Amino acid sequence: MPYSPESLQAFVEAAALGSFSAAARRLRKTQSTVSTAIAHLEADLGVALFDRSARYPQLTEAGREVLGHAQEILAADQRLQQLSVRLAAPVEPRLTVVFSDVYQLDPAQRVLQRFAEGFPEVELEWLDAEGHDVLEIVASARADLGLLPRQERYPDALLAQPLAHHSELAIYVALEHPLARTGTRASQQLARHRQVRLSAQADHARAAAGRVWTASDYLMVMEMAEDGIGWAELPRALVQRYDRGRLLELRLPGWPRRIHSDLVRRRDSPPGPAALWWADALG
Structure with missing residues (x-):
């Protein structure tokens, strides 16, 4: 049927x-x-x-x-x-993608190498952005594809494709940070300490007034956390790849959190073969 x-x-x-x-x-x-x-x-x-x-x-x-x-x-x-x-469309000469740092390329999958081999004539531009900045960059036609944590709503001008890919966010502090010595009791003490977070994040609930530092990307957030500025929610894959052994993951109830991702594109711009390759590779 x-x-x-x-x-x-x-x-x-x-x-x-x-x-x-x-x-x-x-x-x-x-x-x-x-x-x-x-x-x-x-x-x-x-x-x-x-x-x-x-x-x-x-x-x-x-x-x-x-x-x-x-x-x-x-x-x-x-x-x-x-x-x-x-089968029907010509290959686009240039492709721009904008990805959140919640997605980290797995070296074992050779994604960039496989794209280069399959589309040797396509010029690829890779941009980094977070949150609604990803949506704005795609909506303005600055990028053809965007990847970001799943949103409940998207602008009418954009189409979202759910991906099988997921990331994990965990809470990290520098090894010398006071929270590093509190164990599971840290969950009750987070609000007493400065939080370092993305500028695009709007949730101030756990951080007391005046105790928030922000940065536009996860790498800078991670660097601030490594310097002991405060605690931070960071993608585990990002920390595993770039941390210099200076961060401690706090094992707290409810953490790490799984974050699902969506791939977005404009409704008025059908994807070409190169863009569809990325949708397949990420899906």
């Missing part, structure tokens, strides 16, 4: 985001449209995918089984669409 991509997408997004309303915002549809699409999928399959008795819908046992298959179908559909573009 054929299932519409729209119903599968509505189901997958609702499962990922935990609510029909959040899925509707992600898909730029009404909540009733998403609810109807999921109901049609349930009717086609003959099973209930969500338990709707609580405030937020919860996947049933059948829903958890169906979810993996639905994701596979959507991924195969996307690969087929991308293949059609590669």
Whole structure:
């Protein structure tokens, strides 16, 4: 029995985001449209995918089984669409990407080398930015693709592709920082110490007034933390790659935190073969 991509997408997004309303915002549809699409999928399959008795819908046992298959179908559909573009479209001469530092290239995967081998004539420009700066750079056409931690909402001008890639954020301090000697009690003492964070982050909740230093990128945040300026939330992969043995990860309840990523592009600019290669490599 054929299932519409729209119903599968509505189901997958609702499962990922935990609510029909959040899925509707992600898909730029009404909540009733998403609810109807999921109901049609349930009717086609003959099973209930969500338990709707609580405030937020919860996947049933059948829903958890169906979810993996639905994701596979959507991924195969996307690969087929991308293949059609590669076969028909000319290769773009230049590609600009802007990535958050939450993503760190795995040397074992040889991503840059494989791109250079597959597209030897394409000029690649790599930019670093964080948060909404990534969105602004892509929306302004300064970059073709952007990668950033998953957002609940995106500007109407942008399309977001969820990636399988995820990063982990952990809390770090310098080895000589007072928090380094407090063990698990550090979680209650964070607010007493200066926090070093990204300028793009808006959450001041855990840091007392006047106890926040900011920087525009994670590398500078890490350097401040290494110098003992304060504690910082940092991507573990970034620390593993660039730390000089001067940071200690605090083992606190709820940490490290998993951060999922999205790849964004403009709606009015269909990706060429080189851009689609990156979507495949990161997906």
